[in-house]
Amino acid sequence: MFKEVFPMRFGIIAVLLSALWSTPILAVIETYEFSSPELEERYRVLSQELRCPKCQNQNIADSNAPISQDLRALVYAQLEEGATDDAILDDMVARYGEFVRYRPDTRGAAMWLWLAPALMLAAGVVLLFLLLRRGRGGAQPSKETLTKEERERLEQMISDKGNTP
Template identity: 60%
Template structure:
């Protein structure tokens, strides 16, 4: 039992130490504005390998390369637009979390609105289908109803 506790404690300590193994990169910027742009762009660019992490949060080697390239381009005087265009040309529109609106990405931008409209239309049709017109009784049904009501009044 003591060996099991020791093993569990060792595993727990190993798990706690994993964040310390993360790569921490620091870049020197010639101007504070460049560092702000670097942070914003690194949040905007998606890691091509991880796919659901931006390059700022990913430790994949490709993300490290992209961060280094981003730093170099910022220091070389490239604008944000030029950097994004370069990254898209090299890695495809997927590298951006917010892809530009064009014919290829129109479905990405319009799908939420189209789904919302389709849901509203479906709900409207469902509610319209539930409306029931008032039914009218024919003379035989009316006579039976009157007879039932009269017998109910006599019994009460």
């Protein structure tokens, strides 16, 4: 029995090991020669900040898509030419829209995206407060809404009901 099970176990182990060994092949490997360590650090930060237009859930540093390779090369070239981080980000936004950034700018139309959750929460609290306030006060008639004749009639009805057995 052991001889029949061993080849199956060996096959499963071989498949798992080959899968583990092949995963580094999928990693993004690029070698750029930067003129300074500061540029290399800026490149790393920018490539983490920019979203792959094709993958949409990966940054360009982690994506193997051809567009990400092109964007990484473009970021490298712009950094070596002396462009600032803001200039590079503005260029990418001009080409691909605000979606290319993982953290959109807080100015302009994107400001509403940042403020929308807080505004909706505030509107919900105000609405809840108004509904609870209206529900609590509307259940009982107040004496101010009754005329003098209506109040006397109400008191008469209450006293008559109290006298009947």
